[in-house]
Amino acid sequence: MELTPAELTVLGLVVERPQHGYELEQVIEQRGIRQWTEIGFSSIYYLLAKLEKRGLMAAEHARGGAKSRRVFRATAEGRDAAARSARALIADTAPTPHPVLVGVANSPLLSEREYAAALGARLVHVDARISAVEAAERALGPVPKPASEVLSYSLSLMKAERSWLAERAQVSDDREDRPEEDARQLPGAAR
Structure with missing residues (x-):
């Protein structure tokens, strides 16, 4: 199961620690992640839904928080897919268009x-x-x-x-x- 760089970035942040979409946006902004991958604010929720549908993460409603706020956690399959994709991207020496x-x-x-x-x-x-x-x-x-x-x-x-x-x-x-x-x-x- 291949992941796009944007999918791997979002999944990797959720593997790092469970979080909801707005928290992901804050981490992406704070770390300057948009300088090296294409993740728009609106695409975060699209990527979360896509990864959840593929069974790579699961969501639960946050306790004591807003009803619509869902906290995403990586599944075991998600952790494995993220590790495989990260390993492949690190080892890959394919030229990058510049x-x-x-x-x-x-x-x-x-x-x-x-x-x-x-x-x-x-x-x-x-x-x-x-x-x-x-x-x-x-x-x-x-x-x-x-x-x-x-x-x-x-x-x-x-x-x-x-x-x-x-x-x-x-x-x-x-x-x-x-x-x-x-x-x-x-x-x-x-x-």
């Missing part, structure tokens, strides 16, 4: 100045994302190990991309605290 690669592959369509400016703009955005993830990590405090691993992996990828961009745009890696200054120094960058 739009920036399409742009870089077509960089001969740009002048050197335009290419450098585009790299500089991307560098500014990557620096902002790194800062946002680091701030979110500090604000979250202690998180379950899976969340910590996701943050660590995400930051590692962003920092590797930052290093690549800085090299191409001829910007020093030690200027991480002043990305807007880096962008101004690029040929063709807006001043």
Whole structure:
């Protein structure tokens, strides 16, 4: 039984601890999960219903809470399916489509100045994302190990991309605290 990344994310959060839909939304928002998977607010309830129908989770009404509030728990089958899917996704080395690669592959369509400016703009955005993830990590405090691993992996990828961009745009890696200054120094960058 294969799970989509969105299904596995929701099921994994319910395996972590039983919760209702609104709690899931809060965890997804707090951990920045939407930066690496597509789960809209309205799709949470759709995914919960779909996973419940497949027997991967069961719901019960919350005690002392709102009548409509149902707390979802993973079933044994759900835990097994989540573990299988997680194992497969971790081990899978299939290439992931990345739009920036399409742009870089077509960089001969740009002048050197335009290419450098585009790299500089991307560098500014990557620096902002790194800062946002680091701030979110500090604000979250202690998180379950899976969340910590996701943050660590995400930051590692962003920092590797930052290093690549800085090299191409001829910007020093030690200027991480002043990305807007880096962008101004690029040929063709807006001043």
